[in-house]
């Protein structure tokens with residue numbers, strides 16, 4: 001019953017983890033706000049939410065545009081008056097060696113993954129504080145905990161999220177705002193297909209390792225469980241999440257493993 005009638009705003013709801021989360025929250029009776037750029041895909045997810053038990057509400061949004069974010073916040077404040085849960089999920093990955101990647105691409109990835117999430121969070125916080133509290137979830141990655149081949153900008157953008165959202169926890173304690181940082185490992189979605197190459201074009205390929213990743217619905221239900229338990233940080237994936245512990249306790253071993261990974 002925990003999510004019944006709660007207002008849950010999910011970015012990147014048009015695909016992958018965001019889509020699975022939207023349907024799972026709708027099946028629990030939540031009123032889900034679906035955001036992303038692709039309105040046709042958002043309509044498809046809205047229909048899935050309806051079938052799962054609760055009508056969704058579409059709020060198109062481009063995370064690279066502060067104007068688009070503030071417009072969305074104003075529309076939702078008017079329409080719903082409060083947001084109980086925000087899930088900062090929308091993001092873009094990378095498939096290019098650091099030396100080949102122009103800084104423009106680093107900035108593009110940072111704009112979506114970091115500045116998009118923090119602009120939205122800062123815009124929604126006053127509404128949450130006024131409403132007596134709320135819960136903010138941010139989808140980082142295992143590469144938010146370590147660097148990995150072909151992911152320099154992506155990894156940096158996810159590391160930055162940890163700094164921001166850990167500080168939010170300490171800055172906002174009296175306001176009853178809770179934060180869950182989720183670090184997924186390999187989850188079977190289109191993330192590698194949509195990842196940027198050094199020329200800014202999508203990679204366009206389902207990586208074999210990605211294809212063998214965790215089922216996206218399993219990932220979504222684990223995220224929802226972590227949010228319900230008010231976890232501060234969770235690692236969700238298969239055996240791949242073990243690298244977080246190896247990086248922490250045996251860095252020499254981590255860099256030996258990462259250095260031998262065949263880049264994809």
Ligand SMILES: NC(=O)c1ccc[n+]([C@@H]2O[C@H](COP(=O)([O-])OP(=O)(O)OC[C@H]3O[C@@H](n4cnc5c(N)ncnc54)[C@H](OP(=O)(O)O)[C@@H]3O)[C@@H](O)[C@H]2O)c1
Pocket residue numbers: 011012013014015016017018035036037038039041061062063064089090091092093112139140141142183184185186187188189190191192194213
């Ligand atoms: N799958 C994994 O293995 C994995 C692992 C670790 C972390 N993650 C993280 O999980 C999150 C979701 O990724 P996914 O795996 O579900 O990949 P996905 O299927 O490619 O979905 C990415 C979502 O982000 C949205 N998005 C991208 N750029 C956007 C922009 N400028 N403005 C608004 N929305 C934007 C897309 O919506 P539109 O195209 O409609 O805008 C889409 O809904 C990302 O933050 C990703 O970094 C994924």
